[in-house]
Amino acid sequence: MRVRLPIACAIAAAVLLAAASPSLGAGRRWSKITADTNSNIQQVGLARTDDRVLKVAWLRERPGDTRDLVVTTLQRDGRAGASVTVLSGWKQLGYPALVRTGGRSLLAVFGGIRTLTAGDPADGLLTASTPDGTAWTLGPALDTTSPAAGASPGAVLGPPPARTLYTAFASGSAWVYAGLTPGAGLSTFTGAGCCYYNGNVAVDGKTGGVVLAYDSNVTGDPGRHVQPLDAAGGAAGAPIRPPGAAVRFDGRLEAQFGASARAPITGRPGKAGIFTAYDSGYVKTNRILVWRLGAKRAVTLARRPDNTFALASVGIAAAPSGRLWVFWAERASTPSGYVVVARRSNRAATRFGPRIVKPPPPGTSGIYAAAGNAQTGPLDLLLTVGRVNAVATWHRQFITGVSLFPTPRAAKPGQKVTFLVTDAGDPVRRARVRFGTRSGRTNAKGQVTLRAPAATTIATVTASGYGAARARVTIR
Numbered sequence: 001m002r003v004r005l006p007i008a009c010a011i012a013a014a015v016l017l018a019a020a021s022p023s024l025g026a027g028r029r030w031s032k033i034t035a036d037t038n039s040n041i042q043q044v045g046l047a048r049t050d051d052r053v054l055k056v057a058w059l060r061e062r063p064g065d066t067r068d069l070v071v072t073t074l075q076r077d078g079r080a081g082a083s084v085t086v087l088s089g090w091k092q093l094g095y096p097a098l099v100r101t102g103g104r105s106l107l108a109v110f111g112g113i114r115t116l117t118a119g120d121p122a123d124g125l126l127t128a129s130t131p132d133g134t135a136w137t138l139g140p141a142l143d144t145t146s147p148a149a150g151a152s153p154g155a156v157l158g159p160p161p162a163r164t165l166y167t168a169f170a171s172g173s174a175w176v177y178a179g180l181t182p183g184a185g186l187s188t189f190t191g192a193g194c195c196y197y198n199g200n201v202a203v204d205g206k207t208g209g210v211v212l213a214y215d216s217n218v219t220g221d222p223g224r225h226v227q228p229l230d231a232a233g234g235a236a237g238a239p240i241r242p243p244g245a246a247v248r249f250d251g252r253l254e255a256q257f258g259a260s261a262r263a264p265i266t267g268r269p270g271k272a273g274i275f276t277a278y279d280s281g282y283v284k285t286n287r288i289l290v291w292r293l294g295a296k297r298a299v300t301l302a303r304r305p306d307n308t309f310a311l312a313s314v315g316i317a318a319a320p321s322g323r324l325w326v327f328w329a330e331r332a333s334t335p336s337g338y339v340v341v342a343r344r345s346n347r348a349a350t351r352f353g354p355r356i357v358k359p360p361p362p363g364t365s366g367i368y369a370a371a372g373n374a375q376t377g378p379l380d381l382l383l384t385v386g387r388v389n390a391v392a393t394w395h396r397q398f399i400t401g402v403s404l405f406p407t408p409r410a411a412k413p414g415q416k417v418t419f420l421v422t423d424a425g426d427p428v429r430r431a432r433v434r435f436g437t438r439s440g441r442t443n444a445k446g447q448v449t450l451r452a453p454a455a456t457t458i459a460t461v462t463a464s465g466y467g468a469a470r471a472r473v474t475i476r
Contacts, residue, residue: 028078030361036390041260045098057098067093095152111151154200159208170199178233191218200262206272213263223255242291244280254282261369264316277316317372325379329367336364344400346424353424361394363387401467410474411452431463
């Protein structure tokens with residue numbers, strides 16, 4: 001079992017992958033959100049309030065080896081807005097999770113040590129809350145018995161009516177803290193050896209079931225694991241390793257993962273299912289997989305024939321109508337040596353649409369982590385990258401593309417050609433298809449029929465909320 005370094009450190013040399021055309025997806029330019037740091041394990045916390053504004057929680061380094069916890073508003077056009085300093089001058093802070101608890105009320109969850117003064121109660125697993133995103137209040141330490149002071153947790157609200165907060169973190173063992181009562185909610189998950197990392201937690205939007213996710217480095221039991229939880233945060237059955245999370249190598253199970261980011265896992269608001277995304281392969285990774293808890297097989301979203309660290313920094317985010325976004329970094333023949341790839345699923349989360357490929361921020365020399373929020377439809381992607389001896393997190397929006405299928409693909413002048421427009425297999429209504437001098441809008445089945453022009457033509461399609469697509473029709 002090996003713990004993978006971030007993609008920039010792990011690849012000394014790689015077979016270059018030709019980047020797919022970026023024309024399938026729309027997006028904005030990258031905007032820098034956080035201040036520079038020297039840490040390549042930086043993570044952000046994300047939560048969207050009821051005004052559709054995305055909040056980004058991050059850490060700012062200060063002189064004297066202290067840190068601030070900052071929350072930045074991400075404007076709808078993708079630019080960084082106002083920032084609020086939640087905590088200032090702390091001796092130690094873990095990277096925070098951020099949870100929306102009401103309309104515009106937020107809760108930050110993190111490990112921390114305020115000072116090195118004996119008896120300072122701000123030491124352990126902590127929270128800070130705000131009713132409106134402006135004034136924040138530090139809560140009491142929830143736990144001081146585990147390695148919570150260094151935690152960079154994941155957190156989620158459980159189902160109503162209780163709306164219990166579940167917080168997960170892992171470093172050696174994995175821990176789940178249920179609720180906000182100090183000293184009363186900790187459950188510990190320990191393997192047969194060392195170690196567990198990257199704890200995170202998700203809730204099923206239909207059943208309310210809560211699941212812990214972590215990455216295991218335990219000999220004989222490596223890779224991503226998901227652990228169903230009971231209402232108190234304890235185990236509800238045995239942990240499950242998703243298909244492909246570990247592979248056979250020299251007669252034993254092995255896996256690769258990066259010990260620096262929360263395990264990507266999510267439910268879907270109002271819909272059934274919990275999904276986790278992960279890279280697969282050993283000694284090096286060559287597949288991106290997404291798996292629904294309980295399914296027999298995982299869905300493969302990317303595959304590399306070569307055995308290189310070419311696919312990494314995978315993430316997942318829920319979108320409206322049951323859809324999912326999955327995103328990752330790839331080695332590519334681009335100026336930076338990387339591209340960022342995203343794909344969005346259909347409503348059933350069983351099939352995924354075309355690859356949307358973008359370059360990383362200018363000057364990128366390494367990609368370390370990715371996080372996203374897609375609750376308004378487009379993917380707001382937060383990418384942590386290295387640039388000239390400094391690390392920071394940048395933002396860019398991704399909009400999915402449609403697929404355009406003409407029937408027949410070869411026609412005579414004046415012959416009727418039917419175009420089908422789909423989004424990951426789902427029909428797209430009222431998309432505008434242009435074919436020579438003619439155009440029309442698709443019906444509820446995603447279809448429109450137009451007569452062929454006199455010469456071979458590239459048909460194009462545009463639709464609100466989507467990137468454009470094209471298809472060639474040969475005129476005989």
